[in-house]
Structures are given as C-alpha cells and as structure tokens.
Amino acid sequence: MKSLQELAAIRDKMKQTVNTRDTAHDGIRVVVGMATCGIAAGARPVLNAFTEEVARRDLHHVLVTQTGCIGICQYEPVVEIYDRDGTKTTYVKMTPDKVAKVVGDHIVGGTPVTEYTIGSTTK
Amino acid sequence: MQELSMNILDIAENSVAANATLVQITLNGQTAQKLLTLTIQDNGKGMSQELVQRVTDPFCTSRTTRKVGLGLPFLKMAAQLTGGDMYIQSTVGVGTCVTATFTLGHIDLMPLGDVAGTVTTLIQCNPQVDFIYTLTVNSQSFCTDTRQLREILGDVPLSTPQVALFIKEYIEENSAELYTGLLNI
Numbered sequence: 001m002k003s004l005q006e007l008a009a010i011r012d013k014m015k016q017t018v019n020t021r022d023t024a025h026d027g028i029r030v031v032v033g034m035a036t037c038g039i040a041a042g043a044r045p046v047l048n049a050f051t052e053e054v055a056r057r058d059l060h061h062v063l064v065t066q067t068g069c070i071g072i073c074q075y076e077p078v079v080e081i082y083d084r085d086g087t088k089t090t091y092v093k094m095t096p097d098k099v100a101k102v103v104g105d106h107i108v109g110g111t112p113v114t115e116y117t118i119g120s121t122t123k
Numbered sequence: 124m125q126e127l128s129m130n131i132l133d134i135a136e137n138s139v140a141a142n143a144t145l146v147q148i149t150l151n152g153q154t155a156q157k158l159l160t161l162t163i164q165d166n167g168k169g170m171s172q173e174l175v176q177r178v179t180d181p182f183c184t185s186r187t188t189r190k191v192g193l194g195l196p197f198l199k200m201a202a203q204l205t206g207g208d209m210y211i212q213s214t215v216g217v218g219t220c221v222t223a224t225f226t227l228g229h230i231d232l233m234p235l236g237d238v239a240g241t242v243t244t245l246i247q248c249n250p251q252v253d254f255i256y257t258l259t260v261n262s263q264s265f266c267t268d269t270r271q272l273r274e275i276l277g278d279v280p281l282s283t284p285q286v287a288l289f290i291k292e293y294i295e296e297n298s299a300e301l302y303t304g305l306l307n308i
Binding site: 004010047054064065066 | 129132136140192193194197237240241243247248276282285286288289291292293296297
C-alpha cells in the first residue's frame with residue numbers, strides 16, 4: 001500500500017528535474033470547466049485522465065487545472081488548452097478516451113486534434 | 124449527477140468560491156444504523172440566514188453565466204431519495220457547513236463513486252486551499268490532510284501532475300478496505 005514516504009521520493013525527483021513552481025506558469029495550461037454543468041457531464045474523470053497521462057509521460061511545464069462555468073454548458077466537458085504563446089484551443093464533449101490523443105498530438109506534438117475542437121463540432 | 128463523489132466535488136467548489144482556506148470533507152458510515160453522513164465544512168465567507176433559506180432553490184445562484192444553480196438542490200435530492208436529508212449551517216464571516224444524510228443499502232442511494240478522484244481534483248486545482256478528507260466506517264478511519272502533504276513536499280506544489288497522481292492512488296489504496304466495509308450491510 002502507498003505510504004507518504006513515496007511522496008518524499010516524488011518531491012526529490014521533481015526538484016531534480018526542474019523548479020516546478022517557477023516554470024509552471026510559462027508552460028502549457030490545461031483548463032477543465034468544473035462547475036455543476038461540467039461535473040455532471042463528466043469533467044472530473046477527464047481532468048484525472050489528463051493528470052495521469054501528463055504524469056505517466058513525465059511531462060514538465062504542464063499544469064492541469066480547473067475553471068468555473070465557461071458558458072457553453074451543452075458542450076461540456078469543455079477543456080481549454082493554452083499553449084506557451086497564449087493560443088487557446090477549446091476541446092468539447094471530452095471523454096477520458098480522447099485524452100491520450102490530445103496529450104500526444106497537441107501537448108507533446110504541438111498539433112491540435114481538430115476533430116475534437118469546438119470548431120469542428122459546430123460545423 | 125451519477126455518483127455522490129460528483130456532488131461532493133460540486134459542493135466543495137462552493138467552499139473554494141467562498142474564499143475558504145480550509146475545507147473539511149468527512150464521510151462517516153455506520154452500518155449498524157444504516158447511516159451515511161457527509162459533511163463539507165469550510166471557513167469561507169459564510170451566508171446570511173436569508174441566503175441560507177434560498178440556496179436550495181434551483182433559481183438561486185452566484186454564477187453569472189446562467190440563472191440556475193443546481194449544486195445544493197442536487198445534493199438535497201440525492202439525500203432525500205434515500206430517506207435522508209440535507210442541512211446547511213452558516214455564519215457570515217465564519218463559514219458554512221453542509222450536512223447530508225443517506226440511508227445505507229437504500230435502493231435509491233447513488234454509488235459513492237470515485238471519491239479519491241474528487242479529493243485529488245480539489246487539492247490539485249486549488250493549491251491555495253487546505254483540505255482534510257476523513258473517511259470513517261464504523262470504528263475505522265482514514266484521513267488525508269494537505270497541511271501534512273505540504274510539509275513533505277516543501278517547494279514542490281500540490282498542483283504538480285506527478286504529485287496529484289500519487290495523492291489519488293494513495294487515497295484509493297488506503298480507503299479501499301473501508302469502502303468494502305460500507306457495502307456489508
């Protein structure tokens with residue numbers, strides 16, 4: 001069973017690689033809508049899946065966080081990805097299954113997954 | 124909401140929005156009495172008595188993007204469906220405590236779901252807030268306190284994905300046996 005000693009090991013490893021606190025905000029931000037609408041539509045498993053994928057790939061400079069109601073409740077779960085240059089991509093009707101592709105293609109590869117974005121849904 | 128853990132996340136987000144610095148989430152299951160009690164207590168800005176009376180009205184909300192607020196009405200409904208109820212105690216400037224009771228083994232009791240995922244999401248997304256999560260089943264308890272986690276982590280933030288993944292698995296593994304006890308009614 002996991003114990004808090006393992007957390008100390010994670011801390012030491014994270015400290016070695018980068019100073020996370022200083023760099024987190026210069027990196028890519030993954031923002032999940034987490035108001036009642038988002039939660040009811042399944043936003044939490046999506047956020048947990050992003051966290052897991054980012055951690056398993058051992059990516060740094062990626063912050064997975066939340067926001068309130070974005071105002072497009074019919075498209076929840078909504079995920080906005082802010083790239084380093086400030087460009088925002090809005091992914092809609094996200095599911096945990098779609099997360100690996102978004103992390104691989106967009107966050108690692110730099111190419112947004114167009115078919116999951118709001119642009120392709122409303123067409 | 125398909126799981127109680129989603130209601131817990133939703134109500135605890137209210138505490139965060141109320142500028143709480145400490146949010147205590149407790150789940151207490153007593154199988155002999157078939158009673159499950161959920162409390163979410165915060166030290167946020169609190170509500171006036173007039174607002175406490177209105178908050179379970181679906182047409183009362185603090186958000187600006189919609190005219191409906193369904194968080195508390197959903198929790199109240201989930202509790203009442205099992206023969207339980209929901210209560211709110213709040214004092215302006217002191218904080219709010221939401222208590223919901225459920226009948227264990229009731230056919231309409233929603234599954235608890237991924238409580239570890241809920242607690243982790245709260246900790247990871249609100250690193251400025253401290254959370255204490257306590258799960259009690261009969262006489263056994265498990266508790267996670269972010270103040271203790273912070274002490275170990277030092278400069279490494281709770282929002283680090285690698286840290287969040289650990290917290291989720293840590294809570295899952297340490298509460299698995301207690302959950303099983305909750306189902307043995």
